[in-house]
Amino acid sequence: MTEDILTAKIEHGFDHLDADGSGRLNENDHVMMGRRAAAGLGHAAGSPEEARVVAAFVAIWNDLHRPHLPEGREDIDKATFVASTRSLATDPAAAEATLGALGRTYLSIADIDGDGEVGAEEFAAFQQSHFPGLGQGDIDKAFGYLDRDGDGRLTAEEFVSAVIEYWSSTDPEAPGNWWMGQPIYER
Template identity: 45%
Template sequence: MTVQPYVMEKIRASFDFIDADGDHVITEDDHILQGKRVAAALGHPEGSAEERRIIDAYLRIWKELHLPMDTDGDGKVDMDEFIAATSKLSEDPAMAERLIGNLTDSFFAIADRDGDGGIDPAEYAAFMAGHAPGMPSAEVAEAFRHLDIDGDGQITREELHRANVEYFTSNDPTVPGSWAFGRPTAAA
């Protein structure tokens, strides 16, 4: 199965977000940097237990999801390795559900600051300020509206999971998951 062009575009965009230091490879250091940025954006002081918890969550993502993509064993995931591994998600729905479920659990635990079982607009905006810096606040708010599928003012774990699966598997720019990293290019 060939990965559809729009899915490929989203895979490439997600690589750029994960490559936090912009050196064109994904490493453990990128995950530490992302964890620190997200913790700061969520209002957790540097060196705090909450910052450590968030960094540890990002390091689990590195070890469990991204490091296994490193096929040449150099401790880095380049764009080609990332595309090869991530494009399989659109070909294997069961693998997508499993891997993305783990990713969703990590992100949800980080973003749901108050632990009420939902991510409200302020929590989402703070999370995205660290996770996807540079995304305009109006775009973050619009993305929230798309990801909050039932319109109740909170993104549930199920809504976040669906969005993450759609982001990596759907070729349809109108599905909510196409907004996971901001305005879909095809919808601009």
Template identity: 35%
Template sequence: MSYTFLERKIARCFDLLDRNSDGDLSRDDCVALARAAADASGFAAESADARRVHDAYVRLWEVLLAPMDSDGDGRISLKEYVTAVTGLSADRDGYADRDGRLSRPEFLALYRATFPSLGQEEIADAFEHLDRNGDGHITRQELSQNIQEYLLSEDVNAPGNWFLGRVDV
């Protein structure tokens, strides 16, 4: 199969996620990623911290990756992954459920998986600040404004300061 440059980048990401190198993504790959992340963080195998990381990666599978399984076999082939991700990149407003915004559950799952050192309460607080209009979703425009504030604003009360969790003033 001949891939475009974008598809080759997406395929590279797939290869990095395919921890057991079996040519498919599965829940087992996410568990292996969690184990590696917990080990890299120095968490004991059966500790509460390791469990939290594990749970975050399982939610990553359930919320973000499993919906890419178009044939319902419990595994994501390279073709399914490339098709799903290129579909998202073609619709730049598409997030996990492709409605152009992050709902609270999508945000919580994404942040738990991406920033496992942040506690659930801190992530929930961040969502409340980043959802600028209080409608229960973070739009692409809100996300952009929050990132800009986080990186550029000196205003200690700017909602975007919560982009990576609580910042002590």
């Protein structure tokens, strides 16, 4: 059952990352996600802030995904994405290295005021822009699960742990399962 939970989370995540709906993840999806996130965070099109956010998303593509593509490929299909991401569940060091880097990149985008933490409003703005269709109720509930110390802010550790757990944990009780709102396996 736990493997099915992880696969369900990864498949659900892929569907949101596939910004153009092509069934394949590529650099263009990351550009689109970056623009969408920048706009959702209040950065004007063409602004330096938008460029920074888009560059961060493109860096995710170049640093996390592109190095693992077969020669001559510029995209990754869902089945390959799921298989490669699932492999992180049995390699905590690799999960920390890759997903930790992803979480820290997301944190640098979501932390609008630059204080090293993410408040509820910052979290909502980032999640709504990054995962269109995620409702405010789901975001609020997710924030409650991810804010492990209950202080109303996500520390860098809480934020990054949520990303790592979402993409690699087989524990149905892991708070990070709420990264994208109510866990898909509970719906």
